[in-house]
Amino acid sequence: MxxxxxxxxxxxxxxxxxxxxxxxxxxxxxxxxxxxxxxxxxxQGIITKRVALLDAQKLDLGMTVFVQIKAGRHDINWLSRFAEHAAGMEQIVEFYRMSGEYDYMLKVVVADMKAFDVFYKKLVGGIELSDVTSSFAMEQIKYTTALAIQ
Missing domain, CATH: 1.10.10.10 (Winged helix-like DNA-binding domain superfamily/Winged helix DNA-binding domain)
Structure with a gap:
């Protein structure tokens, strides 16, 4: 390049x-x-797609939550089931398997606390999780989708 x-x-x-x-x-x-x-x-797959970026606030999706999860088990069947379970939830806009104390990090965008509670119940329903903790973003300081190209 x-x-x-x-x-x-x-x-x-x-x-x-x-x-x-x-x-x-x-x-x-x-x-x-x-x-x-x-x-x-x-x-080459360097450009993977072209999208429109939307303003979450103007769509009444004003709450961003970072959810950290400890796996219920550490076997391939559980990992596959959890990945499939979470990937299908449209409120999750980013989903990572992590190193460190927590196994997964989710970025969730919802309208408000009530909507997050509905999401949370669906997330924890039907799958064994060891621990779930949520942090609510108070202010967005920086947001970009642009990668630093060297």
């Missing part, structure tokens, strides 16, 4: 709706080579 590919990625991370013509103009290429580079970045 060269300097032009990296610049294409920076531009598309900022605005994925930017036309190929605009991207090409900004990096000093003609349209066809720029389009080929974008296609190649997609084919």
């Amino acid at each position: 060269d300097r032009l590919d990296k610049e294409i990625l920076r531009l598309l991370q900022e605005d994925a709706t930017m036309s190929v013509n605009d991207v090409a103009d900004r990096i000093g290429l003609s349209t066809t080579p720029c389009w080929r580079r974008i296609q190649n970045l997609e084919k």
Whole structure:
């Protein structure tokens, strides 16, 4: 990946709706080579998808909760069942298996405490968990989906 590919990625991370013509103009290429580079970045899996980012507050989804979970058991069957159980819950916007004291970290976005309680009951229902702790975000200091491209 060269300097032009990296610049294409920076531009598309900022605005994925930017036309190929605009991207090409900004990096000093003609349209066809720029389009080929974008296609190649997609084919390589570097660009995985293009999405619209939504304002959670304006959608009345004003509560962000970080949920840490200790596994009920540490065997492959439990791990698979839990991953399937949690991955299907639309309120979970990020889901990680972790090292350290807790086995999983979830980022959950809901409307309010009542909605979180409904989510929580569904999360813990039907699957054995050792421990669950939740931390409620009071203020979002920084949010970006853009990766630092070196």
